[in-house]
Amino acid sequence: MKKYKIAVSAILIAGSSMAFTSCIGSFAMTNRVLSWNKQVGNKFVNELVFFAFWILPVYEVTSIADLLVINAIEFWSGTNPMTASTKVVDTDHGRYTIDCDGKGYIVTLASTGEQTRLEFIEDTQSWAFENAEGEMVPFMTFVDDSHVRMIKPDGDFMLVDLNEQGVMAYAAQGGMMPMAKR
Numbered sequence: 001m002k003k004y005k006i007a008v009s010a011i012l013i014a015g016s017s018m019a020f021t022s023c024i025g026s027f028a029m030t031n032r033v034l035s036w037n038k039q040v041g042n043k044f045v046n047e048l049v050f051f052a053f054w055i056l057p058v059y060e061v062t063s064i065a066d067l068l069v070i071n072a073i074e075f076w077s078g079t080n081p082m083t084a085s086t087k088v089v090d091t092d093h094g095r096y097t098i099d100c101d102g103k104g105y106i107v108t109l110a111s112t113g114e115q116t117r118l119e120f121i122e123d124t125q126s127w128a129f130e131n132a133e134g135e136m137v138p139f140m141t142f143v144d145d146s147h148v149r150m151i152k153p154d155g156d157f158m159l160v161d162l163n164e165q166g167v168m169a170y171a172a173q174g175g176m177m178p179m180a181k182r
Helices: 002-021 028-038 043-055 058-077 164-172
Strands: 085-091 094-100 104-109 115-121 126-130 136-144 147-151 157-161
Touching: 028 043, 028 058, 043 058, 115 136, 157 164
Parallel strands: none
Antiparallel strands: 085 094, 094 104, 104 115, 115 126, 126 136, 136 147, 147 157
16 A cells, blocks of 8 residues: 555656646757767667667656656756756967856856856847846847847947858957956
8 A cells, every 4th residue: 555655646746747847848868868879970880879778778767857857947947957067168368167057158267267157048049248237238149040240349230141251351340349257
């Protein structure tokens, strides 16, 4: 009888977590496994790994984890725990750490600790940075598949072709203004 109650409780919890989230979700864990499989080797090796992962049941486990836990967290918190990461980039201007929190990026200059937040605004299809007052300032807006509007140092926007000539023309105009410090 006790095992029956535990099983019924588990089913009710799993069912309610799906019912109350009403979120399809991004299935980030399952997609990461699939992406990894695509990079393993040629198409024959990929196919063998694909079948092995269904038999083992890697895909079933990641799908259930996504369905019951990760997608629910993504729905309620607004961020997917699978997308959080940190990268280090070395440039001529110094070393930067880039922290992804699932909604945007925090870029930190390692030598000074200066930070800038970059975020994609879905409604306007724009990338923006956070200025000193905490406001998000758009610096690039997607117009179509081959054009963006980029901010210039004077605050105006310039239509830029997404090709080498367009980027060079933008750079010749002075490029993007420096981002604010945090």
